[in-house]
Amino acid sequence: MEPNFEKGLVPAIIVDAxxxxxxxxxxxxxxxxxxxxxxxxxxxxxxxxxxxWNKGETSGHFQIVKDIYIDCDEDTLLIKVEQKGAACHTGExxxxxxxxx
Numbered sequence: 048m049e050p051n052f053e054k055g056l057v058p059a060i061i062v063d064a065x066x067x068x069x070x071x072x073x074x075x076x077x078x079x080x081x082x083x084x085x086x087x088x089x090x091x092x093x094x095x096x097x098x099x100w101n102k103g104e105t106s107g108h109f110q111i112v113k114d115i116y117i118d119c120d121e122d123t124l125l126i127k128v129e130q131k132g133a134a135c136h137t138g139e140x141x142x143x144x145x146x147x148x
Contacts, residue, residue, distance in 0.1 A: 051121045052077040056092060061134065064113040064127035070134035071142040073102075075124065087112045089126060108132030 050057045056074040063070055073091040075083070079099050082090040089102045089110040103109030110128035117124055135142040 048117060048121065050075070050077075050080060050117060050124060052080075054122075056094070057122050057124060059089075059091065059124040059126055061089065061110060061126050061128055063130055065129070068141060069143055070110075070128070070130055070140070080124075083112060083115075083126075089128060102134075103131065106132065106136075108134065110134070 056076055057080075059073050059075045061070045061073065062068060073089075074094060075090070076092040076099075079090040079092050082099065082101075086101075089112060091100055091102065092098070093100050101109075109131045110126075111131065112126060112128055114127040115124060116126075130140075133140055135144065137144075
C-alpha cells in the first residue's frame, strides 16, 4: 500500500510518538516520501520554495521516523516521530501553540 500521489502532494500530519501530540503538518510528494522511507527522517516538499527539504537540516531539529500510517483514502499520512528539539521554525515544540478558541 502506497500513498496516492496522482494529484502531486499529500498532507503529512506529524505527531510525537511518545505522547501523540500533533507537532506539525507538511506536504509530501512521491520523492520526499521515498527519501523519508530511505533515511528514516522526515522529508517534505516546500510549496513556497518548490523544492524538497529535510526537517532539521538547518536547525538540527530532526524528526526520527518511528511509524507511518495511511488513511482510508490513501491520500493523507500520519507520521509518528521522535522529535529532536523544536518542531516549529519559531522555536516552539509544536507548530500548534496558538489557541484560537
